[in-house]
Amino acid sequence: MLSGISHDLRTPLTRLKLQLAMLNQKDLSVKMSKDIDEMESMLNSYLQFAKSQVQEDSVAANINKILNEIAIEKNNKNLHLDLSAEIVLVGRKNALKRCFNNIIENGLNYAKNVYVYVAKSTNRLNIFIYDDGPGIPLSQYKNIFKPFFRLDESRNLNHSGVGLGMSIAEDIVRSHGGNIELSEGKYKGLQVKISLPL
Secondary structure (H helix, E strand, C coil): CHHHHHHHHHHHHHHHHHHHHCCCCHHHHHHHHHHHHHHHHHHHHHHHHHHHCCCCCCEEEEHHHHHHHHHHHHCCCCEEEECCCCCEEEECHHHHHHHHHHHHHHHHHHCCCEEEEEEECCCEEEEEEEECCCCCCHHHHHHCCCCCCCCCCCCCCCCCCCCCHHHHHHHHHHHCCCEEEEEECCCCCEEEEEEEEC
């Protein structure tokens, strides 16, 4: 239902965009265009949430390759990868990429630098994503993974969306038998630790 509604709303939004492009009042046009862009961003978040609930076939996924793809797509010099030897995990590749991307995107929105470190133990893969931003109050950690929760203090996660990014990430990690934890990073910002079974 969420996916269907989101798709249906795209058509009138596209019509509004076309009408605004022909509007003579440019100041008004710019302001309204920003509102439409924000609505489209929200719809994308809803669609992403709906897609995360759809089952995808598990394949042998190269974690380093997935993270490198994200780095190339982001093309941001403030995203720093520290990847160890090639690590292959059986999982839903697109879902894992969506999970990592959501967390990295949040970090880039609210910090200057984001660091990704991958470590492998005997039977676990640990991915650390941390930043040098303002961090999140310890008292709010339990709320961050709630759907539609938006943090208004110091750091508003997914401020251009609807607060689904971290909820989607947690859902994907848990569906792979892993866990996700928040803590203060070594740069005093937020650290997200994802632990997945190998």
